[in-house]
Amino acid sequence: GENVEQHPSTLSVQEGDSAVIKCTYSDSASNYFPWYKQELGKRPQLIIDIRSNVGEKKDQRIAVTLNKTAKHFSLHITETQPEDSAVYFCAAMDTGRRALTFGSGTRLQVQP
Amino acid sequence: ETGVTQSPTHLIKTRGQQVTLRCSSQSGHNTVSWYQQALGQGPQFIFQYYREEENGRGNFPPRFSGLQFPNYSSELNVNALELDDSALYLCASSGQGNEKLFFGSGTQLSVL
Numbered sequence: 001g002e003n004v005e006q007h008p009s010t011l012s013v014q015e016g017d018s019a020v021i022k023c024t025y026s027d028s029a030s031n032y033f034p035w036y037k038q039e040l041g042k043r044p045q046l047i048i049d050i051r052s053n054v055g056e057k058k059d060q061r062i063a064v065t066l067n068k069t070a071k072h073f074s075l076h077i078t079e080t081q082p083e084d085s086a087v088y089f090c091a092a093m094d095t096g097r098r099a100l101t102f103g104s105g106t107r108l109q110v111q112p
Numbered sequence: 113e114t115g116v117t118q119s120p121t122h123l124i125k126t127r128g129q130q131v132t133l134r135c136s137s138q139s140g141h142n143t144v145s146w147y148q149q150a151l152g153q154g155p156q157f158i159f160q161y162y163r164e165e166e167n168g169r170g171n172f173p174p175r176f177s178g179l180q181f182p183n184y185s186s187e188l189n190v191n192a193l194e195l196d197d198s199a200l201y202l203c204a205s206s207g208q209g210n211e212k213l214f215f216g217s218g219t220q221l222s223v224l
Contacts, residue, residue, distance in 0.1 A: 001171075006154075032211045043116075043217045044155065044202070089154050095211050098143065099168050102154030 002027040004092050006103025013080050014111050021106045023090035024072040030092040033066060033073050034100070039086045047088075048075070080110045116141075116205050116216035124222045125193050133188040133219045135203030142208055143167075144186040146178060149200040149218070161186055190221075198223045 003026040013019050025033075034049035050057045050064045050073065057064050061080075066073040077084055087107050091100040117136045125131050137144050143162045147155035157170035161180035175191040184205070190197055200220050204213040 004154075034212070036215075043215045046212060046214065049212065091154075093211055097168055098160055098206070098211065099145070099157040099170065100147075100155070100213060101157070104154050105152075 002030055002092055002094070002101040004090060004101050004103045006090050006106060008106060009104065010107045010109070012109045012111060015080060015082060017080055019075075019077045019080055019084070019108055019110075021075045021088055021090065021108070022072060023074070023092075023103050024070075025092040025101075026071065027092070027094060027101075028071070029094040029096070030101075032093040032095050033064070034091050034093075035062075035064060035075050036089045036091065036102075037086045038089065038105075044089060077108075080108075082110050082112050084108060085110045116203055116214055118201075118203050118216035118219050120219060121217065122220045122222075124224065126224050127193055127195060129193050129223075130189065130191045131193060131221060133190075133201050133203075133221070135186045135188070135205075135216060137184045137186070137203075137205035138214050140207055141205035141214070142184050143206045144180055144184065145204045145206070145213060146186070146188045147202040147204065147215075148172075149202055151199070155202055158188070193223045195223050197221065 031052035036044035038044045063076045090103040145160040146158040149155040159169040200218045202218045203216045
């Protein structure tokens with residue numbers, strides 16, 4: 001089955017700096033890669049996703065890159081703000097199975 | 113458009129008991145998936161329902177079972193509760209042919 005590894009487990013940055021979270025996956029059949037943000041006690045919220053036929057996608061301060069050959073993908077947050085503080089999860093899906101395999105999460109803390 | 117709703121929000125049970133968790137999918141979504149999120153970890157796929165039938169299952173024992181109803185709402189049933197079943201149980205819905213999953217706020221289950 002699929003295995004998704006995520007690092008770092010914790011990340012502390014100063015407000016205005018950039019943050020990068022990296023994930024690797026094992027199953028070459030995976031073709032959909034979403035990122036979720038989960039604040040304490042709240043639901044995971046889909047913030048951006050990318051499909052395997054695309055190398056990069058950007059939405060305002062958030063971008064995701066995908067390297068299919070190396071089987072890794074990354075989340076980039078620029079101009080971080082205190083409200084970006086949360087746990088971020090990467091995930092991978094084989095759309096034939098429609099089941100997400102999640103990474104273990106990154107706790108991002110943005111210091112004001 | 114209404115989001116994914118789950119009930120109850122919190123539940124306390126004792127070992128050996130049975131529990132039923134409920135989920136209403138987002139308007140227009142016909143596929144429901146259930147995930148277990150242990151403290152400090154990423155969600156793990158339990159199973160998925162489509163057209164009232166189980167359509168994929170993760171590595172969970174048969175005492176985890178479910179139902180989907182004609183209105184696409186769903187139940188997760190867990191029999192013979194164990195201490196390790198203590199977790200946040202998340203329901204997610206998606207539309208036909210769309211891999212984007214939208215999560216509910218979850219049910220926090222504590223097994224004593």
